[in-house]
Amino acid sequence: MSIAKGGRILGKLFGCLVLFAAHESFAEGLVDPDVMAVVEGGYWREDGIGEGSYRIIVVSQGFEHVSSRVVAEWKLAGSEKGRARIVHSVELVKGGVYSVGAPEIEFSGDGARVEVGGTATFSPGTTVVCHFALAPGGKVDVLKACGE
Template sequence: MSIAGRSRILRQLFGCLVLFTAHEALAEALVDPDVTAVVEGGYWREDGIGEGSYRIIVVNQGFEHVSSRVVAEWKLGSNEKERAQIVHSLELVKGGFYSVGAPEIEFSRDGARVELEGTATFSSGTTVVCHFALAPGGKVAVLKACGD
């Protein structure tokens, strides 16, 4: 292989390496490192706004007594002209009180049912279970509060 051919291959490999490194750096900048779980799915439709999916995000905070903050989002689907966007966002669990794992979600035509399981932050032997119902329009019903 000629020197010019080798030089071209090295430039291509270097370009791929730069793109890979830039992609990894962008991914790190987009995702909060404290996010421990994201579950998305289901379907909602709201007059005047559109349609999309539900998304539940669990964010851990603290280091000695780790607690979770859980947020429900109503995500409007993307199309050729616009990116996806969040049209409603509500906090299901405030940080500081409970440490929960990945949410379990059941989807239906009427919305979504979210179940969270974990422990009380300052009483590690105390198990907690929480249930929420999500509906179009950013509506949340607490079926079973975490402390009950």
């Protein structure tokens, strides 16, 4: 094999390694490693803002006593003029108190109903279920608080 041909092969391999490393670091920045679940769907419309979907995110925190934070977002649909963006964000469950699983969502024409269930962080035998109603405009009604 000639030196020139060997150099081209090494150059291609190096290029592939650089692309692989760039791809891996790009992927790491897309999703927070503490995000445990994301559920998106439904439809909302708000005068003067636009329309989009609801998104519920469950984030895990801690290591010895793991707890969850649950956030509801109103995601504005992207258009040819720009990317999708979050127009409202509301914390449904504060971190440090409960450890919950993936949310269950039921969508309707006037909003969404969200249910999350899990356990109390410092009393693992104590189960909890929480219910929320979401509506356009970033509105949240607590139908059943986690501690009830």
